[in-house]
Amino acid sequence: PLLLLLLLSHPRPSGRGGGTGPLGSFLDELDTLLSSFPEDGTPLILLGDFNIHLDASHSAAFLPLLHSFDHSLMHSPPTHKAGNLLDLVILRNCSSSDPTVTPLHQSDHHLISFSLPLAPLPPSPPSTPAVTVRRNLRSLYPSSLASSVTASLPTLESFSNLPTDSASSALSSSLSSALDCLCPLVSRPARSSPPSPWMSDPLRTNRASLLAAERKWRKS
DSSP: OOOOOEEEOOOSSSSSSBBOSSSSTTTHHHHHHHHHHHOOSOOEEEEEEOOOOOTGGGGGTHHHHHTTTTTEOOOOOOOOOOSSOEEEEEEEEOOEEEEEEEEOOOOOOOOOOOEEOOOOOOOOOOOOOEEEEEEGGOOOHHHHHHHHHHHHHHHHHHHHOOHHHHHHHHHHHHHHHHHHHHHHHEEEEEEOOOOOOOOOOHHHHHHHHHHHHHHHHHOO
C-alpha cells in the first residue's frame, strides 16, 4: 500500500483537561498494535486523541516505546483549549512539515493540519495483450485430411501388426502433422469487451441454453 493510516482514541483518564490519570494497559495494547505492522518501508501515520500528558511521570515510557519501533512524534502546538498537547501525530517512514492547529467552536480540541510528502507510485508494467490461438477448420477439406494422414501412416499390414499403444501414437502423430500442414495454428489478439454489470449468473446460464437450442434448431 501507498500509506497506512490509523486513527486511535484513548479514553480520557480522570481529571479535567484529560491526560492526568494512569495509562493502565494502554501501553501494552499500543505495543501489541505496533508489533503487528511489518517493517517493509510503507509509510505509517498513527494519529488521534491520546489524552496523554507527555511531561507527566506516568507517561515516561510512552516516547521510548515509540522510538523502539522507529516511530517519531510530530511536534505541534497545543491541541487542547486548556493548553495541553493531547492529540498526537506519530509517523514512521515518512516526515511531516508545517503543522498548524485551528480552534473549533464545537470542540475543546483543535484541528491539526500538516503537510505530508509521499513518493509517487511506481508505474505499472505494461499489460501483455491477450492472444487467442485457433485453427480455421472451415478451410479444411476432409478428403485432403484423409489423404495426408494415409500418406504418413505405414502400410495397412504393418499398421495392423503394431501394438495398440504404438498404433495410437502413430495415428495421433499423423493427425497432428496433417493438421499443422493443412490447417496451421493462427494467433490473433483476443477481443476484449467491458463487462456488462447487468449480466448475472442466471442470465448467463439462460443465454447459454438459448444459444444451444438455436444451434440445434439450425442443424435440424
